[in-house]
Each structure stands twice: as C-alpha cells, then as structure tokens.
Amino acid sequence: MTARQLAWCALILLGMQPLIGRAELSISGFGTLGGTISNQDFIYQRFIDNSGTLKNDTIGGLQLDADLGTTWGLTLQTKLAPSQQRDTGFDPTLSWAFLSWRPTNEWLLRLGRLRIPGFLHSTTMDVGMSFTFAHLPFELYSVSPTFDTAGISISKTWLQPGREWSLDGYLGVSEADWRYYFRDGIPANAPAGAFFSEVNMDLTTGLVLALNERGNRWRVGLHRVDFKLGLGSLLNEYTFVTLLPGTKIGYYQTLTTPLIPNSPHNVETAIAYALNLSMELSLPYQLRLTTEYVQRRIVNITTGLDVNVGYIALEKRIGKWTPYSYWSAIRSLTPRLNFYDTLNTNRVPKLIPNAAMINASQRSGADLYHAYDQQSIAIGTAYQLTPQSKLKFEWINTRSGRASSFIDAPLGEETGHRQFNLFSFSYNAVF
Amino acid sequence: MQYFEEQHLRLLILIILLFFVTLSVVAEPLIIGHAGLPTLDRSTLQHIYTGKIVELQGIRVIPVNLAVGHHLRQRFLELYMQQDENQYAAYWIMRRYVGKGKPPKDLNSTAEMQRFITETPGAIGYIDSNEASPELNILLKNFE
Numbered sequence: 392m393t394a395r396q397l398a399w400c401a402l403i404l405l406g407m408q409p410l411i412g413r414a415e416l417s418i419s420g421f422g423t424l425g426g427t428i429s430n431q432d433f434i435y436q437r438f439i440d441n442s443g444t445l446k447n448d449t450i451g452g453l454q455l456d457a458d459l460g461t462t463w464g465l466t467l468q469t470k471l472a473p474s475q476q477r478d479t480g481f482d483p484t485l486s487w488a489f490l491s492w493r494p495t496n497e498w499l500l501r502l503g504r505l506r507i508p509g510f511l512h513s514t515t516m517d518v519g520m521s522f523t524f525a526h527l528p529f530e531l532y533s534v535s536p537t538f539d540t541a542g543i544s545i546s547k548t549w550l551q552p553g554r555e556w557s558l559d560g561y562l563g564v565s566e567a568d569w570r571y572y573f574r575d576g577i578p579a580n581a582p583a584g585a586f587f588s589e590v591n592m593d594l595t596t597g598l599v600l601a602l603n604e605r606g607n608r609w610r611v612g613l614h615r616v617d618f619k620l621g622l623g624s625l626l627n628e629y630t631f632v633t634l635l636p637g638t639k640i641g642y643y644q645t646l647t648t649p650l651i652p653n654s655p656h657n658v659e660t661a662i663a664y665a666l667n668l669s670m671e672l673s674l675p676y677q678l679r680l681t682t683e684y685v686q687r688r689i690v691n692i693t694t695g696l697d698v699n700v701g702y703i704a705l706e707k708r709i710g711k712w713t714p715y716s717y718w719s720a721i722r723s724l725t726p727r728l729n730f731y732d733t734l735n736t737n738r739v740p741k742l743i744p745n746a747a748m749i750n751a752s753q754r755s756g757a758d759l760y761h762a763y764d765q766q767s768i769a770i771g772t773a774y775q776l777t778p779q780s781k782l783k784f785e786w787i788n789t790r791s792g793r794a795s796s797f798i799d800a801p802l803g804e805e806t807g808h809r810q811f812n813l814f815s816f817s818y819n820a821v822f
Numbered sequence: 823m824q825y826f827e828e829q830h831l832r833l834l835i836l837i838i839l840l841f842f843v844t845l846s847v848v849a850e851p852l853i854i855g856h857a858g859l860p861t862l863d864r865s866t867l868q869h870i871y872t873g874k875i876v877e878l879q880g881i882r883v884i885p886v887n888l889a890v891g892h893h894l895r896q897r898f899l900e901l902y903m904q905q906d907e908n909q910y911a912a913y914w915i916m917r918r919y920v921g922k923g924k925p926p927k928d929l930n931s932t933a934e935m936q937r938f939i940t941e942t943p944g945a946i947g948y949i950d951s952n953e954a955s956p957e958l959n960i961l962l963k964n965f966e
C-alpha cells in the first residue's frame with residue numbers, strides 16, 4: 392500500500408470520525424485461490440509457465456461499507472494480490488476509499504479513490520464470484536494497467552418500466568506500474584528480463600452510457616488518459632540515423648538510445664483514448680452471449696500500444712454448472728506491426744563501432760515499442776457450490792501471430808508464431 | 823358394488839380435502855411496510871430490493887429480508903423478484919463490488935421482521951400472509 396493510499400484512507404476516516412461512531416457498518420470479503428499451468432517453458436502474463444503458478448489467479452480482499460446517515464456512505468476496500476511493482480511477492484493495496492452521496496433515486500456521487508466504469512467487468516474484475524469465466528479475456532482486460540483513480544464519479548440513472556438507462560462520468564488522477572520485458576537487454580546498460588516503470592496519469596476521465604433491459608445490457612464508453620512514464624520522454628517519431636551515407640546502414644532512435652535534447656519528437660505527456668462497446672444478451676435456453684470491443688489509441692506518440700481488441704463469449708446455465716467458451720483477440724495497427732518488425736530486425740554490420748550495442752538497442756527498442764497480434768480460445772465451466780462460492784475450470788489455447796508483448800521470449804528468440812495451452816482451476820468465494 | 827362406489831367417493835373427498843389443506847399451508851409472502859409508506863407495484867418493489875430505488879415520496883426506504891434458507895424468503899424471491907437465491911446473490915455481489923450499495927439486511931424470523939418494520943421509519947419487508955393483521959401497513963399482496 393503506498394503512502395498516498397494510506398493518506399487517503401486516514402484523511403477520510405479522520406474527517407468522518409464523528410459520523411462513523413454512529414454508522415451502521417458492514418464488512419464483506421472476497422477471495423480466489425487458483426492455479427494455472429502452461430505446456431510451454433517461456434513465461435506468459437508475468438507468471439505462467441510449465442511450472443505452474445498460483446500467482447496469476449490468487450487474490451483476497453476486504454470491504455467495509457458504512458452508512459453515515461440516510462444519504463451518505465463510506466466504502467473502503469483493501470486487497471492482497473501479486474505485486475504490480477515486481478514479479479515476486481504479494482502487496483496489500485487500498486483499492487477503494489470513497490465517500491458516496493445518494494440524494495435521490497437517480498443520482499449517485501462518489502469522491503475519493505474508486506474504480507472507473509471501464510469495461511463490462513473491470514469494476515469487479517478482482518471478484519471471481521462476479522463473473523463466470525476462470526479468467527476474464529486477458530487480451531481485453533490488459534488494455535489498462537489500472538482501473539482505479541482518485542477523483543470524482545457521478546452516476547445518473549433513468550428508470551423506466553422494464554428498462555434502465557445510466558450515465559457514468561468520472562474525473563481523477565491515478566498511478567500504476569507498467570511492466571516491460573527486455574528479451575536480450577543492452578550490454579553494459581540494461582540486463583535482459585523484466586523491469587517496471589511508473590505510469591503517472593495526470594488526467595483520467597470518461598463517460599459510459601449503459602442500457603439494461605430485461606436481462607440484456609448494452610454499453611458504450613469513451614475514456615481518456617494523459618500519462619507520463621517514469622522512463623522519461625516518449626517519441627512521436629522514430630528517426631533513422633544513417634551511419635554510412637548512401638547506405639541503409641544505421642539505427643532507429645528509440646527509447647533505448649540517447650534522445651536528442653529539445654527534439655520536436657520528444658513527448659512528455661502522452662494522450663490515450665479508449666472506445667469500448669459491450670453487449671450482453673440473455674438468450675433462450677439459459678444461454679448468455681457477451682461481446683466487447685475496445686479500440687485504444689495514443690494520439691501523440693508512435694507505439695504498438697495502438698490496438699483493436701475484442702472477444703465474444705457464450706455461456707449456458709445447466710443447473711449448478713455454467714459451461715462457456717470464448718474467443719478473444721488483440722492486434723496492433725498494421726503500420727505499428729510493420730514498424731515493430733522493421734525495428735526488431737534492424738542490424739548494423741559488426742564492422743560498425745559498437746555494433747553489438749546498437750543492434751541490442753534496436754531489439755530492446757522494439758520491446759519498449761510493444762506489439763500485439765494474439766488470439767485465444769477458451770473452454771471452461773463454473774460450478775456453483777453455494778450462492779457465495781463457486782469452482783472454475785478452464786482450458787485456453789493461445790496463438791501469437793507476428794508478435795505478442797504478453798510473452799517473455801527467451802534470450803535471442805521472438806514472441807511471435809507461438810502456440811500454447813493453459814489449464815487452470817480456481818475456488819472463488821465471498822462472504 | 824355400491825359399497826365400493828361409496829369407498830371411492832370417500833377417498834376422492836379425502837384427497838380433495840388434503841389438497842386444500844396443503845394449499846393453505848404453503849407460505850405466501852405479504853409485503854408490509856412502516857406506517858406512512860404508500861402501496862407499491864411489483865416493479866417498484868423489485869427496484870427497492872435491488873437498490874435502484876432508495877426513496878418513495880420523500881421517505882427513505884429500508885428494505886429487509888429474511889435469512890438465507892428461510893422458506894418465506896425463497897417464496898418472496900420466486901414470486902416478487904422472479905429470481906432464485908443464486909441469481910439474487912449474484913446480483914448483489916456485482917452491485918456491492920461495483921461500489922453501488924449493499925444488500926438488504928437479513929433478519930431471522932417474521933416476528934423480528936414485524937418488530938423492525940413497526941419501529942423503523944421507511945422499513946419494508948414481508949411476512950407470511952397467515953400472519954396478517956389489521957394494524958399492519960400492507961403495501962402489496964396477492965401477487966399475480
């Protein structure tokens with residue numbers, strides 16, 4: 392838990408102390424204990440390989456809800472999950488610490504640290520009991536490093552017979568850590584392996600419009616994030632530096648090469664937009680169809696993080712069982728994939744001074760650029776033990792196309808053109 | 823022959839009587855509320871028990887349930903909410919962890935329910951229709 396998170400918690404508790412003494416308190420909790428194993432020896436999604444891991448799926452949390460009078464409330468949620476700042480260990484985090492005000496049936500205002508209404512399941516993605524799948528489609532739910540923000544959220548609801556419209560808006564600031572992975576590293580400068588960089592989001596804002604009608608749900612959301620990386624400046628263009636005039640021998644200036652001071656291509660604050668379309672349909676015979684699509688664009692830098700991603704899922708309730716299947720895919724824009732290939736394969740001959748370092752900077756530059764071309768098919772089932780607990784079993788087959796920044800490729804290898812299977816099991820409960 | 827016909831008739835009457843006795847034993851939840859609350863329709867009741875309506879005509883409403891497993895709670899969910907326990911629990915898991923409220927409080931018996939509703943302004947709950955009495959504020963009954 393960071394110092395800022397603790398400060399938020401203390402501030403709210405101190406401010407509300409006179410009311411908390413008279414409040415009606417409710418404590419609840421959630422948890423998932425699960426494991427996943429791959430049939431390949433390279434690491435996927437930070438932890439998963441053929442040794443198996445509990446880290447990918449195991450999480451626990453506690454939530455305190457306090458009624459402070461008839462219209463005010465206080466919610467605190469803390470969770471214990473794999474650290475987002477390193478690949479080892481679990482860290483406690485203050486997920487939520489907000490005041491809520493519900494003056495009428497139609498309005499809800501929340502102030503503090505809260506979760507944004509990002510995608511269909513992003514608000515409850517830590518609570519395995521709140522959805523059927525053993526894993527939410529990773530391609531889509533990895534689009535943002537965090538769905539938490541500190542700020543204000545306003546919800547307006549229109550209740551009509553058989554129908555409910557809602558409009559959620561939010562504005563805040565946030566911080567997270569983004570994991571990078573160098574396949575090879577840069578000699579004498581950066582080792583191969585994972586490292587983490589702070590992402591400071593000076594602005595997070597968005598609007599989500601949703602319609603619930605007779606068990607069906609439609610959502611459209613537009614989100615914007617202005618962010619800075621702890622790595623330093625980002626680039627809106629990767630300049631090619633020719634080393635031998637009249638030839639194509641040279642290197643691209645990337646985030647792994649010294650940046651030109653005051654260059655117009657250096658960008659301090661990146662601006663990202665995400666458009667989300669979601670639909671859930673209740674079909675006959677206890678079938679449920681869910682589909683989501685996200686388009687992410689970072690408008691003022693050049694990066695493989697510009698992606699189109701989506702999934703479609705079908706589930707059927709059969710007594711206590713809910714078997715399901717989904718297909719999900721993510722793909723960087725084609726020009727971004729093309730540049731990733733170009734950068735990744737750019738080499739200078741050994742006769743060029745510092746050739747090894749230059750060549751390593753190109754591959755590492757490609758690692759920082761990111762590229763996604765991946766799809767997965769999942770088949771699984773949930774079994775409802777009680778209204779507060781369920782088991783989940785799942786098999787996923789994943790294929791990478793040209794590249795996938797979700798894969799930690801071994802030294803000297805590529806992330807593309809790989810296929811692997813994941814098997815997972817989890818126990819999920821709330822109280 | 824006449825003897826056997828009489829025996830069949832008595833058996834039939836006994837079966838019919840047993841049928842009506844059984845019917846009268848099946849719990850039918852009756853929606854009641856604190857004095858001053860208006861009558862409801864099914865849609866409004868569903869919105870109250872799903873946290874989407876928190877006030878009626880300026881009165882803050884406080885819905886309460888019977889404990890999980892109580893036969894009357896099951897009947898209430900079936901008749902009025904058109905859900906089973908799993909579906910109702912799943913809804914409130916979602917809503918709680920979206921940060922938009924918590925489920926109605928659970929009480930252990932209809933006697934406790936009546937006491938709570940009598941003493942708490944805005945309280946809404948349900949009792950067995952067999953326990954109805956004139957002093958109760960009946961908000962919805964005979965759901966069809």
